[in-house]
Amino acid sequence: MAKLPSIKDKNLEIAGKVVLVRTGMDVPLDESGLVTDDSRIQEAVPTIQFLVKGGAKVVLLTHINRPGGRVVENKRVEAVATKLSIMLKQDVKPLRDCVGSEVESAIKGMKDGEIVFLENLRFHPGEEANDVVFAQQLARLGEIYVNDAFSNSHRMHASMVGIPRYIPSYAGLLLEKEIRALTAAVEKPRRPLIVIIGGAKVSDKIGVIRNLGIKADRLIIGGAMMFTFYRSKGFDVGSSKFEADNVSIADDLLNEFQGKIILPVDVIAADKFANDARTQVVAAGEIPKGWMGLDIGPESVRRFMNELSDAGTIIWNGPLGVFEFPSFADGTAAIAKAVSGMTGRATTIVGGGDTLSAVEKVGLKGKFSHVSTGGGAMLELLEGKTLPGVAALVESLASDD
Ligand code: AMP
Numbered sequence: 227m228a229k230l231p232s233i234k235d236k237n238l239e240i241a242g243k244v245v246l247v248r249t250g251m252d253v254p255l256d257e258s259g260l261v262t263d264d265s266r267i268q269e270a271v272p273t274i275q276f277l278v279k280g281g282a283k284v285v286l287l288t289h290i291n292r293p294g295g296r297v298v299e300n301k302r303v304e305a306v307a308t309k310l311s312i313m314l315k316q317d318v319k320p321l322r323d324c325v326g327s328e329v330e331s332a333i334k335g336m337k338d339g340e341i342v343f344l345e346n347l348r349f350h351p352g353e354e355a356n357d358v359v360f361a362q363q364l365a366r367l368g369e370i371y372v373n374d375a376f377s378n379s380h381r382m383h384a385s386m387v388g389i390p391r392y393i394p395s396y397a398g399l400l401l402e403k404e405i406r407a408l409t410a411a412v413e414k415p416r417r418p419l420i421v422i423i424g425g426a427k428v429s430d431k432i433g434v435i436r437n438l439g440i441k442a443d444r445l446i447i448g449g450a451m452m453f454t455f456y457r458s459k460g461f462d463v464g465s466s467k468f469e470a471d472n473v474s475i476a477d478d479l480l481n482e483f484q485g486k487i488i489l490p491v492d493v494i495a496a497d498k499f500a501n502d503a504r505t506q507v508v509a510a511g512e513i514p515k516g517w518m519g520l521d522i523g524p525e526s527v528r529r530f531m532n533e534l535s536d537a538g539t540i541i542w543n544g545p546l547g548v549f550e551f552p553s554f555a556d557g558t559a560a561i562a563k564a565v566s567g568m569t570g571r572a573t574t575i576v577g578g579g580d581t582l583s584a585v586e587k588v589g590l591k592g593k594f595s596h597v598s599t600g601g602g603a604m605l606e607l608l609e610g611k612t613l614p615g616v617a618a619l620v621e622s623l624a625s626d627d
Contacts, residue, residue: 228620230405231396233276233372238396241281242338246368247273247398248385250375250599251288251306259300266377267309269599273374273398274314274341283336285368286310286343287324287385289378295351307343318343324350325363333367353384361388371622374398376405377600379615386615395622400599405616407596408607411575412441416538422530422561424449425544425580428472432479433609438541439483446488446530448522448546448557455480455489456510464495464513488533492523494547494554501551521547522557531564537572540565542581543604549584559588566593577604 233240249270254262261267270286277284286307293301307320317340321329324344332342344367347353352360361384365371371389373379378386379401389395397405411419421442423431428451439445447455453468458477480487493510495517496503507523508514522530534540542565549555562585565574576585577598585591598604603613 230402230616231394231619231622232402233273233396233398235396238370240277240370243282243370244285244333244336244368245277245282245370245372246285246287246364246389246393247277247372248287248375248378248389249273249398250377250400251286251303251310252290252377253306255290255301255305257300259302259305261305261309264309266599267306267313269400270310270374271313273372273400274310276399277372278314278316278339278341281338282370283333283338284341285333286318286341287347287364288375289348289353289383289385290346291348293346293348295348295354297349301346301349303343303346310343314341316341321345325360325367330367347383347385354381356382356384356388358388360384362392365389365392368393371395372398373615373619374400375615376401376598377603379600379613380603380606380611382614387618390618390622393622395619397616397619401616403596404598404600405607407575408598408604411539411541411573411596412438412608412610415441416573418443418537419539419541420444420446420534420537422446422448422540422542422546422565423544424451424546424558425578426450426467428454428469428476431544431605432472432475433611434543434605435479435483437610438608439479439486442486442541444488444533445483445486446533448490448526448530448561449544451544452490452493452510452522453519455487459511461511462513463511463519465516465518466493466513467518488530490522490526491529492525493519494521494523494557496520496554499548501553503553505553520551521554527557527560530561534564534568537568539573540568540575541608542574542576543578543608545580545584549580549587555584555587558584562588562590566590569593569595577601
């Protein structure tokens with residue numbers, strides 16, 4: 227892929243220009259529309275500060291949650307703008323819409339270095355439909371477009387792929403950091419490259435296992451997904467969650483990557499899906515009838531730690547057990563400690579919404595080389611796909627000159 231145009235490009239003049247910045251400030255909001263976790267706002271700060279310092283008129287764009295193409299009062303950007311203005315120690319003015327004449331005149335009145343925040347893009351159905359007219363209405367508002375929403379870059383939405391067709395477009399600092407870290411880990415890893423894939427469904431991660439199966443030295447599998455692999459070996463998995471439709475794909479993957487895929491050898495079996503279930507540690511293929519595996523067992527943890535001990539690069543996506551229940555969070559917590567403990571000696575990369583909650587729960591979020599803000603976007607990049615939001619920048623007018 228051609229070089230990603232960057233806001234740091236020396237030839238780019240931002241002073242006095244209206245810059246549309248597509249951010250990923252899709253934060254969780256409570257019933258009254260207040261922000262319950264501001265990490266995604268913090269992540270947006272460096273690019274905004276860079277542009278303000280450069281004298282741009284900064285117009286912020288984001289979607290928040292899934293309002294479904296209509297105005298939902300408790301999903302407005304106002305609370306996000308308030309949080310952001312506290313972080314920046316600068317006024318951030320929320321607007322009541324994201325297109326139209328009132329928005330246009332508010333932007334016309336901006337001074338250099340000022341910030342306005344357009345209303346939730348997903349209040350308009352044109353955003354998710356990638357509507358051409360909606361994209362043109364947005365593009366008309368600015369002179370330069372910046373994509374800093376890595377977490378949404380796998381989406382073919384108007385503000386991601388539509389705007390770059392009309393105005394010169396660049397990558398923001400967060401987007402650049404994500405692409406650089408993830409691409410380097412996959413394309414030029416310090417070896418051995420060890421990939422840990424957990425979570426519920428093989429179906430979501432087949433593409434990642436296929437692509438990284440070729441590139442990685444070892445692939446550690448955990449979470450409910452392990453039971454689909456065990457079914458393919460003909461093992462009894464009791465009432466554990468698995469995907470009957472994907473057993474043959476799991477079998478293909480085991481054959482294709484023989485010797486690379488490492489499965490847990492034991493599990494914590496439970497008599498029901500609950501934190502207060504009765505438990506026992508059993509060999510992975512010997513789960514009693516009616517019982518289900520909800521976490522990897524202690525011997526698996528020991529072996530996985532051993533596998534990780536010589537890593538040059540570790541990429542981890544997906545919890546290894548039902549970490550939401552404290553009784554079944556130990557495997558994921560132990561792996562979080564082991565991976566973070568390798569930071570420095572190895573490049574350690576974690577990502578995915580559930581994986582991040584799991585590492586936050588054990589207080590280790592700051593202890594990795596790179597924590598990706600993308601779930602779906604990270605997986606698509608690891609699958610070897612080009613993200614549409616990134617391709618749109620490369621193809622934009624900016625790369626023509
Ligand atoms: P994913 O969205 O595919 O990354 O899956 C994350 C979910 O997988 C989390 O909510 C975990 O609780 C769940 N999970 C992990 N291990 C298991 C398991 N052994 N049985 C059932 N669910 C699991």
